[in-house]
Amino acid sequence: MTTTLVDMGSQGRRADKDADFSAYMAARQPALYRTAYLLAGDHASAEDLLQVAFAKLYLSWDKIRDRGALDGYVRRIMVNENNSLWRRAWKRREHSTDTMPETGTHDTYDDGMGGALWSHVQTLPPKQRAVIVLRYYEQLSEAEIADVLGISVGTVKSQASRALAGLRSRAPSTLHPREHRPHEPGDDS
Amino acid sequence: MNTPLEDQVHDALHRRADPIQHAPLTVTDVRHRARRIQRRRAAAAGVAVAAVLAIAIPVGLSATGPSQRSDVPPATQSPSPTPSxxxxxxxxxxxxxxxxxxxxxxTPVPLLDVDGPSLITPDGTIELPEVFDTLTPYLDGYVGVARHDEPGVPLATIEFLGADLRVDDGGNATGGLVVSPGGGRIAWSEYDGTRWxxxxxxxxxxxxxxxxxFDPTAEEEPVIPVGFVSADTVAVKAMYNIGGTRTFTAGGGQPVEVTGLLQADTASPSLGAIAGITEFRPEGTCFGVVDAxxxxxxWTTCDHRLGPFSAGGAYVVGTSAQDDTGSPSIAVLDAATGEEVVTxxxxxxxxxxxxxxxxxxWVGDEAIVARMFIGDDYYMMRLGLDGSVQxxxxxxxxxxxxxxxxPS
Known part of the structure; x- marks a missing residue:
């Protein structure tokens, strides 16, 4: 009888956990998927990245007391996972495809500039890219980014600076479409 | 206050991501992945114990053999050519x-203990997180071909293990993995969802x-590496549903088709040659060696199915032409002529x-390590070209x- 009661208690806690986790996933998956996509660069990798992050969150669900910190936890896993995946992918020169096999999403709002910049963002080293995504997409502060990445605020600043310099150098002629004048060094600094 | 460039980056990212309303994962997917992670963590914990044991074991072996190491073997070196x-x-x-x-x-070559699963090398034994039928050092860990029998999972997948022996990448369907005789290069195939x-x-x-x-095909039309034909080019066979099996060399860019064989089975970088099936006859199948x-x-033979070339390219194995899985004998043939040397x-x-x-x-050009079966019993044998049997x-x-x- 004791065993039965313990089992029932265990099953009840598991059901509660699954219900809570399911609600969180339903609410946050689309937004976190977008971040995963920006970090990974293609849909297949984004799906894998988010699945790993959710799986690790699921395993740690009972230990995370502050439900407000869940997004940050998922972002941190995705960034770390993407960085390590990128290292392995570089070594074996993995080429991902940006073609989504099932429901394709096309950038219908792209006037050409977004696509060009996006392609340059994809060439950034993963840590710089993570800083760019968290800063300009998630709009986190430098301190929040430092917390997510586990690095100092100074390192966040230097990574961001290097990333912007890299973007500027990669596409100097296309970064100032609104100004209708040739690029002049120092415009962005 | 953002600079114009920062504004444009902000806009570009939002334009790219905001239209995406994608929620592909279910809780079941996530729980399944979580279980995989748990299994790997458990396997890694087991490996940590094995690593401690592996440090101790060679010391204990020192009295019985000259080979000893003070740490976990990081890599299984490919068989070295004979010093003689x-x-x-x-x-x-x-x-x-x-x-x-x-x-x-x-053991003169790395072996896999299927039920361990573990990798046995001349330097020690390493517990593995799953069953592999091919495994070789890669970067700071290993790359291997894992076999699966679960529905919905490719029959064979390529898996990358980190230094901690956790499977930390891979999972794509593969046609196999080969290692060059000197161990300087490895080659594998992967299916990316569209092409091999x-x-x-x-x-x-x-x-x-x-x-x-390769051109887009189905996953069920695998590209299978069969062996290296030069230092950095590998021969493969593509098993197309339409058009049958074709042979290619793959050394970057586009594959180059090789004619002369109906099906490639093995290759030699020393000779720049590929061996395989040349002809189907009513009375049996014939095999031959072609220039890559x-x-x-x-040369061709209808007496032997051709197996692996020796490391230096001097010899090629001939087995029973009629049996795909086992052979009552292993003939060592002169790779240049097809003449039998020793059986x-x-x-x-x-x-x-x-x-x-x-x-x-092959162990260099001097011996073959093969698995011999007698009824339900199995033995790993070293067959020396000098006539020695161990x-x-x-x-x-x-x-x-x-x-x-x-495998060679």
């Missing part, structure tokens, strides 16, 4: 009798991998099925026995 410049080579038929064979306690790709990589990671991309460059035939014949009790597995590996006396933990980790 003029090895003695036997002729005629050599009986392979497991009861009479000298028993040696060390072949990668040739430096196990040390000092040279960037080279990729060859032009497909010109060097190893399994000695079997009367009315007992047995022979050699065709998955085997049984590798390493016990397996289960009934599945041992296999070579890197």
């Amino acid at each position: 410049p003029t090895p003695e080579v036997a002729s005629g038929t050599v009986d392979v009798d497991v009861n009479d064979a000298e028993v040696v306690e060390e 790709r072949v990668f040739v990589a430096d196990p040390a990671g000092e040279v960037e991998p080279v990729e060859t991309t 460059g032009g497909g010109d035939p060097t 190893f014949e399994a000695v079997l009790p009367r009315r007992t099925v047995g022979g050699f597995w065709t998955q085997m590996t 049984r590798i006396g390493i016990e397996s933990v289960g009934a599945s026995g041992l296999t070579v980790a890197v």
